[in-house]
Amino acid sequence: MSRFTPDNELIANEIISRYPRPKSALIPLLHLAQEQNGWVTNDAMRHISELTNTTPAEVMGTGSFYEMFKFHPVGKYVINICSNIACQLLGAETLLEHAEAKLGVKIGGTTADGLFTLEDVECIAACTEAPALQVNYRYRLRVTTEDFDQLVDGIRAGTATDIPEHGTLSLVRQHIPSDRGAGIVPPEQAREVPVWMARNETAEQT
Amino acid sequence: MPTHAYVTHAPGYVDNDGPKIVTKRFPLEDSYTFERFEATGGYDGLRSALGRTPAEVHSEVRDATLLGRGGAGFPAGIKWGFLPPGKYPYYLVVNGDESEPGTYKDRLLMERDPHQVIEGCLITCYALGLTQCFLYVRGEMALAQERIATALNDAYAAGYVGRNILGSEFSVDITLSWGAGAYIVGEETALIESLEGNRGMPRLKPPFFPAAIGLYGQPTIVNNIETMANLPWIMNNGSDQYKTYGSETSPGTRLFAVSGHVKRPGVYEVEHGVTTFRDLFYGDNFCQGIREGHELKMFIPGGGSAPWFFPEQLDLPLEARPVGAAGSMLGSGAIVVMDETTDAVKAALRVVRFYARESCGKCTPCREGTTWEERILQRIVDGDGRPSDIDLLLDVADNISPGPYPAAAHADAGLEAIPFPPKQTTICPLGPSSVAPITSTIRRFRHEYEAKITKRDSIPVSAGSMEVES
Amino acid sequence: MTDTEAKTTLSVTINGEVFEANKGELLIDACERAGEYIPRFCYHSRMQPVGMCRMCLVEVDTGRGPALQPSCMLPCSDGMTVNTQTELTHKVQSGVLEFLLINHPLDCPVCDKGGECPLQDQTVSFGPGESRFVEEKRHYEKPIAVNDNVFLDRERCILCDLCTRFADTVAGDKLIHFMDRGNNTQVNTFPDEPFASYFSANTVQICPVGALTAKPYRFKARPWDLEENLSTAWTDSAGARILVQSSRNKVIRLLGVDSDPVNWGWLSDKERFAFEALNSEDRLTAPLARSDGQLAPTGWSTALGQIVSLLADTDPDRVAVIGGARLTNESQYAWTKLAKGIIGTDHVDAQLGDGLDPELVLGLPRATIDEACTPGGTIILCGPDPKEEIGSLYLRLRHAVVHDGAKLIEITPVATGLGPVAAHSLHPRPGEVASVAAALVAATNGETPPPVSGVSAAEIEAAAAAINGPVTIVIGRASLAESADCVSDAALNLSTLPGARFLSALRRGNIHGALDAGMAPGLLPGRTTLEAGASRFDEAWPSVPGARGLDTAGILAAAAEGRIDVLLLLGADPLNDFPGRALASAALEAVPNVVGVDMLLNDSLTTHAGLVLAASGPTESDGTFTNLEGRVSICQQRVTPAGTSRADWMIAAEIARRLGSDLGFDSVESIRAEISSVSAVHASLNEAALADNAVDGVLVGGSGDIAAPESSGTSPAAHDAYSLRLVASRSMYDDGVALRNSPSSRGLARSVAIRLHPFDFDKIGVDRGTVVRVESAVGTLLVPVEPDARIPEGSALLPWAAPGAAVNTLIDASSLVTDVRVERA
């Protein structure tokens, strides 16, 4: 059973409330599921389909389009080394080879202890700081092979405290105070002219 | 729970003594905090906007000829004008999906000055009567998401976002949304699909552009993060002031990320149009030249999708029109510089591989063609190429993007420039983009291909970079 | 060209020729009408275009110079110039084909689609030569079963989105979907959630390659040794048009035919696979006679001899005929003439107490499916669940609501398959639908309705407010535990809505043909009554019954009292079909001579028939079919009848002859000729009309001499606090004889359970799935119980004719509603 916990179900419903239509929340909800379990389970997708009034096939159809969602267990720490052009020009290949050796797994593999998964990814928008990588989507820049060893050893030693386990992205969640929200409703219910736009007409008259 | 996970913020920005329209706060350690933002003129642009009618705000932006910074370079003010009157609700979708190879600017804007982006969104929503805004941040950018979330929470609490903003009639909700790893979702119609909870596959347009039929079938404005970031300044200083920077056709400044084999790679705020590639690569305020002991071989002027340039193109100004006429595009302001040690075929393969991996799979030519291109190139690089492969590559490319593909002039070979953009058999330009590195390199460095094909590769990979023994 | 013409058409130049295209017409269709077929894979005229495959790219000039455009996405515009044959177009098309082929296995010789495959055909005409693709192709596990009948071979799939689009936008069953991305994109289901759709096999028909195949057809034949002809589906009353395909004198596939007013090319899987029952080894291939308790084959002359002697010395008033909806219009006419005109009994009823008063169906103003689906119109569903009973109708109605802005109002005891798209759902207590209908009408006249029958005034007012445009009421029996009178009264109330028209949802095959043929007490062929038609038929027929006879309930009651000596069952199974099993079996016990005319044995015949005549099946004889609109379309013989079985009309003619009389016809044409001569409404229905409208059929309109009945005004007494009011509704797959004999459908019947609102469920205090005792005034049943929030409080839902749970044992046909107590067993 890896449906949402009661707490996460509350969060899920708050996320849904920030969209005019429930289905729009699919991607954030899949992230929430991955945050809860480290990967996206079938039960979680079933639960999401119930919350968003979609079918599990739709949830999986959407989820499987996006790389970040894992549909099988992965390491607690997913290391994404950028191998795109800018990083490749400055040593990404060596870094990847080194990483494979250091972790003892091939690209895409997960270490036996389930701690690390190694991936070779596309541009992560740190091109001027090549070669770059992300651990659970936290950046490490201008990474030398020594830096890499330190990173891995640090995580093994539990000193890399700024890196949450795989699945957690932002540590801050958006929250719209009930007394502050302008009111998010389905498009059918928002047909009138926004009040302040009336000013245009008045302006044109004068 | 800590408000942000990092003690330091991501480096990358390099301060040059040029005008600062969007990077004003970048040098400050706490530039992203609400306190610092308010203390440095934050939300004054919004106040100034609220003091005028929506129509006045719109025309101010139109007069500024603010060009979209997402790649297409379409004037924001004009795009805004495409909203069909009265078909409410309208939506604003702000594109922070930055994934184009070499592109690295929206992330800095979101991480370092999130409130500036939010202020831009508010100005847009006020001007156009948009009742909900979606800030779509790339999935992999955890820090940017965190900074935007924090900023939104602070701004809601302080009354800048939400109901009756600053006591006015103006009300809008801004929803932070985020992706999950798919470059194509940066394409505006795919972005809308993604926001509807679907697979990020582009919708065919025309007949319908998002401004007519977008999110939930409603009129929708899609703008880039950097485009938004320019608005507060324009509100505060006016369009005339704005136009004193940059050139006639492309005023203002623009963020360029220069990466690769330069001495000082970085993200620079550069005056549009007046600065040239040469200034940028060799100027002391900028990259300070190609790395020691090497010279320029080629460069990608506008992100992975742009046809490649060579030393002859160095003196072109950083401006859409001349660059387009010269056979490429400025695109997303991503410049990748490659020196003579770079293996042209491997470089091409790497960029093609990106498109093969990122194709959404909707169009047959892109889904099948990009993968095929990659596999042929891989074969050549692995030394298993066949003499017929070069023509095969060009023909497969031609089936994705028929006709002469945009390319830079090649004086020595007596080849004219072929102006941008290319023809396409596909819905969106992703498929055709995969052709750029192929035609650019074959046209210029066919001998490198032949070298790999006729004899086993003489170009080993040393030190992980792609250096030719010389 | 005059202005008025200019308004409706646009001129487009196609390969140099000016062509008048319709407003909004897609370029790909305009070109096809102009004789320039543009190759395509992902385009289907009945679904929204997606422009994915890129095969239909052509060079279009709208003033800004020629540009490559997907013709499937581009609406024609005035002055548009298109060239479908340029060098560039050809280059691009062969390019797309090459791309599609690089990962496509070249296993055409063993592929079901081989010989009828668009990809194969277009490769021949536009394709590149030999393959330049030396890499390894994409690999997937060979065919996976997406459900019991449909297999998916992902290696052959070209990702045209037709099947997934069908599941999503046509059937509304989003159970197959694109998964993964880019070059790894594939169609699949969610793990362990099969493509459980009643319409799944339509995806097999529209798949442009051999990726989707249907079990009943896999490896059965090659297209080139198929023979085929146009016909009409027979399992429900929609009259979906089909292509019947046979190989070596055996029907092996039915395909949907795109008839614009009817089924748009779609079929329910039940219609599509129904032919299997005709190929069943249990088919009756010769007459059967009972000797020492056993039904054993016998010769036709012996069998016919026995019937004739029975009939000869039986008082006509002690002869009755039940059934006939299975028959063609022609056979129905022949049997009516035999029974009413020669034998002289009016105890003839094609319905089995599960239908509606014929006067109501024929007497109220009728709507066509198209009229019901008018964009912006209103559909009031006061009848069975179309998704469960009349699949092709469901698809049309759903399309109207989802894509054409029609509004749907459900007035049903429980939510139907259209519930999810209904604008308003009113669920009256069983038996009280008429009062809700009355309240709705009142609300449309501005009166504030009282809350009635568990439906709030607000709900009723909201629904009333939604009514606009042409109003069509889909009328039928939502529950067989509720008397037809309740539905009649509701219909009569709704008929006062301005301009209201009715679409009959009587489900049983050719039941509307049977009513038109007079197979009901008091009726004569051609929508006329004994009184009104007497004079005309006195000349045409040897005789006409003097007085109105009994309906099925009456016949069975009389039989139970020993007042019927010969009971003819024309494809009828009273034990399972009649809502009142006790009465049905008492009647069958009491009748000395039960004679069946059928294709397969059913429970009533096996237990009680002394004689069964083998009838030929719908693909084995010619004739016509009348659908729920009154539309007459042809059924054609495709294969020779099973064994010595005979067309029903021939059996009637032979019996008549042996009775020393003559029906006066020797072919279906001659029967049709007689029908149009004696029936005013059929007067214009001639061979030419049928030939000219081979695909869409001929609509036979008008009420003839029939007037709508008076309201019965009955309303049921409130039920006591301990009991629940029963809803017994049909589902697509039940334990019917035909389905028992279709391998592909057998086993699809839902596992039976009585469903209660969780509140009522909790009162029983058992776990879900526990077997409970369900007790009514006339019987008991032991079935599992399930809580179900969609069931209104105070009601209980049981599926009709579910395997192992004959709900009609609980029902007493003579009472308006059926109250049951549900207790621990």
Ligand SMILES: Cc1cc2nc3c(=O)[nH]c(=O)nc-3n(C[C@H](O)[C@H](O)[C@H](O)COP(=O)(O)O)c2cc1C
């Ligand atoms: C394949 C593809 C990827 C794109 N990626 C991005 C992106 O990451 N960020 C972005 O702002 N625009 C991207 N665009 C451009 C958007 O479609 C759109 O033009 C832009 O967001 C409009 O904003 P602007 O007018 O402010 O530039 C992409 C376009 C294509 C075809």
Ligand code: SF4
């Ligand atoms: S070109 Fe490629 S990415 Fe773009 S829509 Fe077509 S398949 Fe998708």
Ligand code: FES
């Ligand atoms: S038929 Fe037009 S793109 Fe497929």
